[in-house]
Amino acid sequence: MKISIIKPPMPFGWTPVAPPILEYLGALTKQAEPDAELQLIDGSAAPQAPMEAEGDLVGISILTATAVSGYGIADVLRKKGTKVVIGGMHASALPEEAKKHADAVVVGEAESVWPEVLKDARRGSLKPYYYGERLPLTDIPTPLYGQLRGRYRFRAVFTSRGCPYNCTFCSVKQFFGGDIRYRPIDDVVRDVEAIPGSLYLNSDESVWSGKLQRAIDLFSALKGGKKKWLGFGSLGAVESPQGDVLLKAAQESGLITLWVGWDALSDDGLRAYHANGKIGRNREDAIRKIKDHGIDVSLFLMLGGRADTMADFDRTLDTADRLGVSIHPSLVVPYPGTKLYEEYDAVIDKTMGWEYYTGSYAVFDHPLPEMTKDVRERKFYEVSLQLLGLRRLFRHLKDMPFAGFPAAHMVSLMSQLPVRQGMKIAYAKWKASRGPTETTGLN
Ligand code: B12
Ligand code: SF4
Structure with missing residues (x-):
């Protein structure tokens, strides 16, 4: 199955931050469907690219400021027959509004429902709404850091x-x-090590x-790494x-x-x-x-x-x-x-x-x-x-x-x-x- 994930252009244009949702939802996709062919599209880096997205399924992530451009992209793609699912904070606040532009809307966090969305899309039986649960954060995959190419610095x-x-x-x-x-602290350290750049x-x-002690433990585990x-x-x-201990540990990490x-x-x-x-x-x-x-x-x-x-x-x-x-x-x-x-x-x-x-x-x-x-x-x-x-x-x-x-x-x-x-x-x-x-x- 071919899947594209899109972050619509940001209101102020390009930023040096690689949109986190792209490489992260990409990783959730690979976790659920290891053979999926994946395209990650940052609309701020290439404003025309979202309109040309291909796939059996296109996922669009919207915040409030990007909702209107996200809906515009969805409308263009759906006219071409592409199935579109919309998720993110704005879609979760106003799911009925988002549904007018999508075949399916994911309300809430993706982890518990994304595998089901992908399975339903493959079968051609997407449901109108999927409601994500708030799961413990114990099985979070490392984002596909580095998959997005460009002048990203963070x-x-x-x-x-x-x-x-x-x-x-x-x-x-x-x-x-x-x-x-x-x-878990070990998972965070693993992900920090996987991040390209410094x-x-x-x-x-x-x-x-x-829990301040958890923060101190996390910073201590990161100490000695070269990344800022x-x-x-x-x-x-x-x-x-604990403020002084906390700040010292944070600075050293x-x-x-x-x-x-x-x-x-x-x-x-x-x-x-x-x-x-x-x-x-x-x-x-x-x-x-x-x-x-x-x-x-x-x-x-x-x-x-x-x-x-x-x-x-x-x-x-x-x-x-x-x-x-x-x-x-x-x-x-x-x-x-x-x-x-x-x-x-x-x-x-x-x-x-x-x-x-x-x-x-x-x-x-x-x-x-x-x-x-x-x-x-x-x-x-x-x-x-x-x-x-x-x-x-x-x-x-x-x-x-x-x-x-x-x-x-x-x-x-x-x-x-x-x-x-x-x-x-x-x-x-x-x-x-x-x-x-x-x-x-x-x-
Ligand atoms: C990092 C960050 C940034 C970065 C990077 C943004 C980027 N390039 O995407 C920078 C600094 C550039 C930034 C800028 C802005 N940000 Co900002 N940002 C954040 C922050 C701290 C983390 C977001 C994040 O990356 N999370 C990690 C990713 C992996 O998860 P996620 O996006 O939350 O997605 C989960 C679900 O929402 C869902 N999901 C999301 N999209 C989709 C799509 C599909 C298809 C599916 C199935 C599921 C799904 O699944 C994910 C996993 O469960 C949040 C606060 C927060 N804690 O969430 C604010 C936040 C998202 N930002 C916010 C705002 C307002 C902005 C700005 C408008 C600020 C401004 N005035 O310029 C700009 C514009 C951003 C834009 N995209 O247009 C608000 C959004 C409020 C809203 N209702 O829209 C937040 C919530 C802060 C707040 N406290 O209010 N931001
Ligand atoms: S303290 Fe909590 S509720 Fe207040 S702005 Fe920060 S994240 Fe939002």
Whole structure:
């Protein structure tokens, strides 16, 4: 059987991360059907390639921002008679919507149902919906690392799934559940060793979520390897009595940059999102502590939420400079399936399709009259481009912990420069869409 798996083009174009789902679903396919002929297609690397996909079955993976382009690809392929199955977080939140464009929809995690989908496709008897169970993560195959060819610099490895917190904006809890499931440490080490190149991402919700001793054991098992890595980490663990041991073990295992979900600048903002794990903590001290252990920090921040004010946009720059960190802002996005979507439902602009759910568009109304959609979008670009200004990027290199030199410094430039380029293009398009009267004074 010939099977193609497609990741539709990403909203901001190509990224240096090889789309993890392609090489992973590829491995699940080979585990179930070792003789399958497999084609993995990254639409961001080759935008026309998805339309030309061949196969007895085509699987398309969609997030909210890629749903519309994924549906377009599915419609073209189905017109040619190809059977299409759609899966991923967006399809799981809105399965009936996805079904309009697919022969079958996989709701939830693939592991428990993918072999059945393949068997049914071979027999020509696909069911409309398959519901994945949340299985223990004990039989996870190594992704077909390296099967995707291209200029990729990072592969991802996940070591756990699930999160006990209830942040209203987040899709992860709904999808992977509130209990953390862990992969055996030996399996993770095996996968890390299989990754080509010298860099990888840990794609867990938090690289030390749940049991801190398990994280310390994992980092100790990875110590001595030559690969450097990046990942998201919560600050609660850093401030715990085991914080120093944890950070030392993480740094020795190759962690060069920790991404932190900063989410909102104030406790009030965090409260509005029920981000309870973060409220009332001295987050800035925790950042300094991480840097003192030789690990660089990048903050991910949401702006323009209904509890935010215009001042939050400007405070972003002060925060980056004060802490000597890079910050990646995005406008708040109420993703379908989340509590935030329900909360904002009445004020969401339903004329804007899912292609606007990228984090650079304001998709809902704000209670403050001065925070129109236009103003929030403009401020988002203004702040993003200032954060990505060359002066700040180079100053950040100076502020980075020396222990990470040179890998962390190279990775910082390698990831920030393409983002800067993408942001400039996005801003130019945004400006053009406003017409000739747009004058933000940005360049
Ligand atoms: C790594 C990662 C990235 C990487 C790589 C993305 C890429 N190239 O694909 C980078 C940094 C580039 C990135 C970018 C973005 N990301 Co991101 N990312 C993640 C992260 C941390 C891990 C995803 C992952 O690779 N998992 C491992 C793979 C193997 O599993 P999986 O994709 O979860 O798939 C499982 C199931 O969903 C299912 N499945 C998935 N697809 C399919 C298809 C078929 C046919 C079948 C049968 C099953 C199936 O089977 C798999 C196994 O069970 C998640 C958070 C998380 N923990 O999930 C956020 C996450 C997916 N990202 C998110 C977002 C919003 C984005 C951005 C839009 C951010 C932005 N503003 O730019 C962009 C756009 C991404 C895009 N594809 O368009 C959101 C998505 C929310 C949503 N509802 O859409 C998440 C959930 C983060 C969050 N907390 O909200 N991201
Ligand atoms: S944002 Fe992070 S801490 Fe909050 S629910 Fe999502 S994964 Fe958990």
